[in-house]
Every structure is written in structure tokens, then in C-alpha cells.
Amino acid sequence: MRFRFPKKISAFAVLLSLLPLAIVGPIYGIDEYYRFQELSSPERIQFEKERKLCIFPLRNLSGDKNIDFYSAGYASVVYSGLKSLVQIYDESLIPKSIQYAYGAQGESTRIREGEWDAKKLEKLRRGEYNLTTSRDPRYLSLKVQPYEGEVAPDEGFIIPVSRKFDCFYAIYGEFEKKGKDEIQIRIRLRSSKDGSKKEFSHKTSVRRSYQELGTIIEEIRRILLGKTTQTFSVKTSQHYDSLVFLDGNYIGKTPLRRTDILAGVHDVRVTKNGFEDWIGQVDLRDGPKELNIPLEKDKKEGFVTITSEPSGAKVYLGSEYLGTTPLAKIPVKTGWNRIRLTMEDHVDKFKGVEVKKGETAEVFAKLRLGDSVTYYKNRKYLFLDHTYDDFAIYSLYGTLFFYAGYYYFNYRADQAFESIRPTVTITNFVALQNLAQSSPSQQTFLMSYFYQEHVYQHARNQFNNYRSLGGNFARHTGIQGGLMLDCMGLMLALTVTFYALGLDSETVEVGTAPVKTVPSYVKVYDNQYETESFAKFKMRF
CATH class of the missing domain: 3.40.50.10070 (TolB, N-terminal domain)
Structure with a gap:
């Protein structure tokens, strides 16, 4: 008891000390203290x-x-x-x-x-x-x-x-x-x-x-x-196998007829590779519906707007002529390509451009006075959409293609002899003697001999035909000419030739050439210095 009494007195003293605060300041309810009346949140389900x-x-x-x-x-x-x-x-x-x-x-x-x-x-x-x-x-x-x-x-x-x-x-x-x-x-x-x-x-x-x-x-x-259903049919003219989606759910291919579609207003999307998607709605509240949708070819087109200084430059997208500048929203195929602007008494200008579907790519080029032929020492990036480097790669691919043909025809030539091995037994003089001794009569021997000779000659002709197409080179036979082998040699020669033609220390890929000067440094455009052996690449084309 003597310990509890002081505790009660202490608690009472604490409450008395807090009493002035309660009298001076207002006492808030929790909703008033946090101002719930001023805040709000709607019912959300x-x-x-x-x-x-x-x-x-x-x-x-x-x-x-x-x-x-x-x-x-x-x-x-x-x-x-x-x-x-x-x-x-x-x-x-x-x-x-x-x-x-x-x-x-x-x-x-x-x-x-x-x-x-x-x-x-x-x-x-x-x-x-x-x-x-x-x-x-x-x-x-x-x-x-x-x-x-x-x-x-x-x-x-x-x-x-x-x-x-x-x-x-x-x-x-x-x-x-x-x-x-x-x-x-x-x-x-x-x-x-x-x-x-x-x-x-x-x-x-x-x-x-x-x-x-x-x-x-x-x-x-x-x-x-859980509800009445309606019949829903979709046709796409002659373009069969178009995919049909109803409210985002795949329901089949055209021509389509479904009898279990719920009554209501549905979102419909019809898609087929190579064609523009058809997007629309169908109202099935009152009865069945049939859609006959004419799909349009997917043009995969974007647009380019091209301007130049001075104007009037001819514009090529790859090898396709687009017109003269200024050009506004010209439809072109999507993807990466190279634009060339050319004008008399001016240096050709090249620009790389990415064309995205439905978007407009804007290109501006400032042409400088000069002659393109002397400005670009190596013409491989100038007039052709395919460069010497490209031709070297193509020739190398051609070499691999003809090597595959060489391998195939030599395989067929070897198979021509392998296929007759079980049939032809006369391979040397001893085998011929054994056949003569085992034959019951001379007529049987001659028939067997001429039959095997015929099979052998036929296989030999096949072997020669395949070998003439494929060719062959080996240590014991040397080099035997054939169409595939000759073409391999030609493609290898073209690969080396095009690669050598593309080797030029002054080659510039796009738009800017090395500057020929007497002093070692010269100030050029954009407030930058370039040396005679330096080439500035602005794009990767």
C-alpha cells in the first residue's frame, strides 16, 4: 500500500500540470485534427x-x-x-x-x-x-x-x-x-x-x-x-484467313460465322499480314450482323520533307528519284535509307534518314560549290547505291554459293560409282577369270559381262557429267576444270578486285571530304580544324 499511494499522487500531479494546456488550447476530435472534412475521396470500385x-x-x-x-x-x-x-x-x-x-x-x-x-x-x-x-x-x-x-x-x-x-x-x-x-x-x-x-x-x-x-x-x-447470343459473320472478300478479334479476344479466321456472340456493342479488329488493320464496332443488340470488309494493302509508308540551300536540288532516295527541293511530305517506304541531293556546279550531299510508318522525316542540306567528281576521290559512295565494299561482299557470298554447288556435284559423282558397287563384280582380270569359271556356259558369261559393262559405262557417264559441272582439285588428280570450280575462282577474283578498289585512304563515306592544303592545318566549317589525312564521318551510310 505504501508504494501505490505515491504513484497515485504522482499521476494526479501530472494531470494537474496538463490542465492549463487543455484550458488554453482547443481539444480536437481526430477527424477535426486531421481535417477530414476538408479532404475527400470518392467511392471507387x-x-x-x-x-x-x-x-x-x-x-x-x-x-x-x-x-x-x-x-x-x-x-x-x-x-x-x-x-x-x-x-x-x-x-x-x-x-x-x-x-x-x-x-x-x-x-x-x-x-x-x-x-x-x-x-x-x-x-x-x-x-x-x-x-x-x-x-x-x-x-x-x-x-x-x-x-x-x-x-x-x-x-x-x-x-x-x-x-x-x-x-x-x-x-x-x-x-x-x-x-x-x-x-x-x-x-x-x-x-x-x-x-x-x-x-x-x-x-x-x-x-x-x-x-x-x-x-x-x-x-x-x-x-x-449468361445472356442471349447473336450470329456474327465476317468476310474479307478474297483475302481468306484474316484474323478476327472481338473485344481483344481472338475468335477465328475469315470467312467466319459464330452463333455464340453475346448481344451488345462489340469492338472488332480484323488483321492480315500485308494489309492494313480494320478497326470498327458491331452492334449485336437487335439481331445478327454480317461484315464484308475490303482490306487495303499495307503500304508501309512514311513521309519525307526535304529542303536545301540553295533550293532546286535533285533528290534521290537510294536509287529512286523523288523530285527537286523543296519537297513536302513525299510518301516513301519505311526503314533506313540514304538520300542524295545533287545540283549542277555543287558537290553532292548525302544524308542518312530513318522513315517511320505514318511519320514525317525532315531533312535539310546545305550544298557547297564545287565538282563532285574531284571532291570525292573514290566514287564508290557517290553515284551508286551499292559500293565496291558491297560488291566484294556479294562476290564472297557468290563464292560460298558455288562452293556448295561444287560439293554437291562431286558428291553426286562419287555416288554414281558407289551405287553400282554391289552390281559390278568385274573389277580386275582375276575377277573376270572367276566369272568365266563360275558361268555354266559361254552365253551366260557373255550376258553377265555385257550387262556389268553397260552398268559401269552408264555410271561412268554420270560421273563425268557431274564432275564436268562441279570440277575437282586434289593432290592426286590436280585441278580439273568444272562450272562450279570456275565460277568459284571468278567470284574470288572479283572479291579481291572489288576489295582492292575500295581501299582508298581518302575515301569518305558520307558528305565530307578531307581538305587538301599546303599548311598542315586549316580552319574549315563549324569552327573545327581538320588535317589532310583526317576524314569526318557524320553518318554511317
Whole structure:
């Protein structure tokens, strides 16, 4: 007791010391202290956009292991019937995240696109919003995934198995053989939304059990879709196999006809390699629709705007003549290329340019007085779009090509003799004597001899023909001319020649040449100094 009494006195003294602060300053509630009334946050709800349907094998209740294969087989048949489903409708929306509102709601607290609140949802349900299905949260993408390799789950394990694979819907069940040729199939569809399940039962013959699953599959489709459907057809004239996407989901190739598209306003994209994408909308609220879309060739074009000082210069894009400057938004192919500007009594100017699809590349060049022929000591980058270096590389590629031909024809020549080895036995005088002794008569000997001689001569002619095309060089045979070998030599000679022609210490790739001066240094444009042996490269072309 003597220890507690001083503690109480101490606590009372502390409270008395804080009393003046309470009298002098106001006491705030927590919402007033943090000024929650001045701050605000609207109600924001985001909904799920995709659900997953998992299809599991069916359990075999018969005890007959000879029909175990039906377990995964039924799952595959169900998957084949449902895999085309890409979109479903559910009026009962499931929130993914909710932010509750607080504070005074002002103009600055409007919810963003894709977010919802109670008032906005009520308007949606009353039909006051005319939204496309891609923006309406009641339309959900469906991902159908088979799991034929998994163990067939029973009723007690379907919930943990569904959680393991993140399944919103699960299809499972069992089958049992009744009698000699009768089978009972029970398939269940379980939903994670409320844990509900629907069972579909069908009794059929063992032989026709796959085919007669169609009625169950159609019933499952109807339940999953959740809304009336319409027929949607797409044609692209003679351009078959165009890919069709509905609300971002691939639904097939043209010519396309689908009878299970949900009623609503859908975003459609049709694409085919080499053609411009077609993007539009289709309204399936009132009835079926058919689109006949004329696809246009993908021009893969960008634009260039080219000006020069002085103007009036001729412009070439690679080897294509574009016109004289100034040029404004000239359509050209996309990609990297080289622009050449040429004008009488002026030095040609080169510019590298990257043309992007739908964009305009701007090029400006200032031409200087002079003669291009004397300005560029080596013309390999001047008038041709292909340089000596390019020709050297092309010739080297040609050498490799003809070497492949040389190898091929020599291989065929060797095979001509190898193929007759089991047939021709007369290879020397001893073999000829053995054939004569083993032949029952002279007529048989002569027939065998002339037949082998004929086979040999035919192979010899093939060998000579292939060798004349390929040629050959080896230590024991020397060099034997042939088309492929001669062309190899020619290509090698051209490679060396073009490479030698391209060797020039004064070669300038693009636009600027070394300056010839008497003093070792001279001031040139852009306030920079260059020596006689220095070449300035502004671009890589």
C-alpha cells in the first residue's frame, strides 16, 4: 500500500500540470485534427475482368481399368466444345477492390475511367449507359484451360484443387459402366462465386458416349454465357484467313460465322499480314450482323520533307528519284535509307534518314560549290547505291554459293560409282577369270559381262557429267576444270578486285571530304580544324 499511494499522487500531479494546456488550447476530435472534412475521396470500385474455367478428368467408378482412357477423353471432348468461348456475361458483378468514400465530394473527386460507384452502377443496370462490351464490367473474358493430366478429383477435393489452379469455374464428374454396352456420365459445373454447382447426367452407349456429350456441352455453354447470343459473320472478300478479334479476344479466321456472340456493342479488329488493320464496332443488340470488309494493302509508308540551300536540288532516295527541293511530305517506304541531293556546279550531299510508318522525316542540306567528281576521290559512295565494299561482299557470298554447288556435284559423282558397287563384280582380270569359271556356259558369261559393262559405262557417264559441272582439285588428280570450280575462282577474283578498289585512304563515306592544303592545318566549317589525312564521318551510310 505504501508504494501505490505515491504513484497515485504522482499521476494526479501530472494531470494537474496538463490542465492549463487543455484550458488554453482547443481539444480536437481526430477527424477535426486531421481535417477530414476538408479532404475527400470518392467511392471507387474495380471489378474483375477475366474468369478461368478449368476442365478436369472424370472419375471411373466402374472399377474396369480397360476404360480408364475415357477419364481424360471426356475432359478433352468437353474442352473441344467449350474452348471457343471467349466472353461471358454476369449481371452480379464481383468487386476486385473497393475504396469507400469519405469527406465532402467535389468536382475534383470524380472517379476515373474503368472505376465505378453505386450511382453509376445503378444507371448502368437501368440501361442509361450505352457502353461497348469492352467497357461494360458485366462482360468478362473467359479463359478455358484443360487439365487432362491431373488426377480426376472427387467432390471432397474439388475446392482445394480449384484454388490450386485459380479456377473460377470447375468442370468435373464421374462415369460408370452399366451392363455390357451402357455407360452413365455425370458432369458437374461448380462456380466459385457462391459455391453453387449444377449437375448434368446422361446415359448412353459406350461407343457413342463421345458423340452424345454434345447436349451436355451445349447446356454448359448456355449457363456460362449468361445472356442471349447473336450470329456474327465476317468476310474479307478474297483475302481468306484474316484474323478476327472481338473485344481483344481472338475468335477465328475469315470467312467466319459464330452463333455464340453475346448481344451488345462489340469492338472488332480484323488483321492480315500485308494489309492494313480494320478497326470498327458491331452492334449485336437487335439481331445478327454480317461484315464484308475490303482490306487495303499495307503500304508501309512514311513521309519525307526535304529542303536545301540553295533550293532546286535533285533528290534521290537510294536509287529512286523523288523530285527537286523543296519537297513536302513525299510518301516513301519505311526503314533506313540514304538520300542524295545533287545540283549542277555543287558537290553532292548525302544524308542518312530513318522513315517511320505514318511519320514525317525532315531533312535539310546545305550544298557547297564545287565538282563532285574531284571532291570525292573514290566514287564508290557517290553515284551508286551499292559500293565496291558491297560488291566484294556479294562476290564472297557468290563464292560460298558455288562452293556448295561444287560439293554437291562431286558428291553426286562419287555416288554414281558407289551405287553400282554391289552390281559390278568385274573389277580386275582375276575377277573376270572367276566369272568365266563360275558361268555354266559361254552365253551366260557373255550376258553377265555385257550387262556389268553397260552398268559401269552408264555410271561412268554420270560421273563425268557431274564432275564436268562441279570440277575437282586434289593432290592426286590436280585441278580439273568444272562450272562450279570456275565460277568459284571468278567470284574470288572479283572479291579481291572489288576489295582492292575500295581501299582508298581518302575515301569518305558520307558528305565530307578531307581538305587538301599546303599548311598542315586549316580552319574549315563549324569552327573545327581538320588535317589532310583526317576524314569526318557524320553518318554511317
